[in-house]
Amino acid sequence: MTLPLTLTIPSKTFILGEYSVLSNQPTLLVASQPTCCVRIHQTETPSISLSPNSPAGRFYHKHLKQLGLQLTFSIPERMKDAGLGISGAEWLSVYLAHRMAKQQPFSLWDRSVWQSCLLDYQSHQPNMSIPGSGADWLCQMLGGYLYYDPKNQRVTPTQWPFKDHSWILLQTGHKCATHEHLNSLKDTQPFSAWGQIVRQSWQYWQVGDADGFIEQVKMFQQQLRSSGKTAEQTQLLLQYLMTIEGIVCAKGCGAMGADTIWLMCRRDKIAAVHTALRERSITVVANENDIHHGVTWQQ
Known part of the structure; x- marks a missing residue:
């Protein structure tokens, strides 16, 4: 994959399980509009608007800055105002930018890809007394309706089942x-x-x-x-x-x-x-x- 390129990342909503997932219990989520766009390109003087203490900011400064990668975020106001997954979008952007910079093809549904993403996410939350589960950005990454059980790291895509x-x-x-x-x-x-x-x-x-x-x-x-x-x-x-x-x-x-x-x-x-x-x-x-x-x- 050659740069520059633009990522489109959806919003996420916890239908059920936003607190129980923190204790390794399952959760049910949905990915939807609105979406944000992230432009990834190379520059001699990269700068970034990410918080340096966030998982995304830590990952960027450790892996991406020296590669000269610039990430420019375009986030709709209603996604910002409604808390629909901005931090998740930031994390996915830096992680996927790093993957793409390696010029190696990959599939988001490859279990090893999102498991690796989870491990990196967990390792970049050193100051969190209760680390985020990663379920939010996992839903944003894979999309649709998602049932996620962190105990066995099983992801089950599904459809809306209630016709009435x-x-x-x-x-x-x-x-x-x-x-x-x-x-x-x-x-x-x-x-x-x-x-x-x-x-x-x-x-x-x-x-x-x-x-x-x-x-x-x-x-x-x-x-x-x-x-x-x-x-x-x-x-x-x-x-x-x-x-x-x-x-x-x-x-x-x-x-x-x-x-x-x-x-x-x-x-x-x-x-x-x-x-x-x-x-x-x-x-x-x-x-x-x-x-x-x-x-x-x-x-």
């Missing part, structure tokens, strides 16, 4: 800095039991049992709330959303559920749900039609 239901991702208008939040956590062991909810939801997902899956989403959100992992503004918005006819479940996503809310609604009520959201000036970030199939690149 759809989903919508909303922006809350608030943010929680994920890395700072992870460093504030003292222990991830309490989240381990939540893994059973994710496993059960996966069973319902695989057989297309919408009612069973919806109950598991509700249970996971209840765990988030009772454990103090739902921001106050998110909880208020969740309470309102559940009064809208057609919405069957909703949960905050990411750190403190602060940035976005993922909801399921009846397919025959989608128009009415969107009308209710517009009336409250609630921003829709993505929906079932905005699925993205992972990192792509072109010269």
Whole structure:
């Protein structure tokens, strides 16, 4: 692969499991619009906007700067504002740039490629009391709907199974800095039991049992709330959303559920749900039609 080239990297959303994955439990994610673009080219005076203490910044200064590689990020505002995977996109950019600089062909679905990426990611988080799992950028890398079990490092791509239901991702208008939040956590062991909810939801997902899956989403959100992992503004918005006819479940996503809310609604009520959201000036970030199939690149 010759430079220059441009990477396109999608957003990510944790449907379920954003805290339990920290204790080595499975998680269910989706990659979607909006996307960011990263231009990779060589220059005699490379500079970068990455935080030097982030995994991406550490990797760049260790491996890429001496190669004269410049990475220029073009990130849409709604991806920034909704916390949809900027740090994951940064990590993928530096890692894949390093791979591409070696001029060796590779496949993102090659297990050895993303396992190597996980190992490098883990080794570049020396100051994190609770390291990130890597599940977020793994979803961004591979795209679509993804069930990931970190215990055996098994990745299972899947499809939306509920023909009578759809989903919508909303922006809350608030943010929680994920890395700072992870460093504030003292222990991830309490989240381990939540893994059973994710496993059960996966069973319902695989057989297309919408009612069973919806109950598991509700249970996971209840765990988030009772454990103090739902921001106050998110909880208020969740309470309102559940009064809208057609919405069957909703949960905050990411750190403190602060940035976005993922909801399921009846397919025959989608128009009415969107009308209710517009009336409250609630921003829709993505929906079932905005699925993205992972990192792509072109010269």
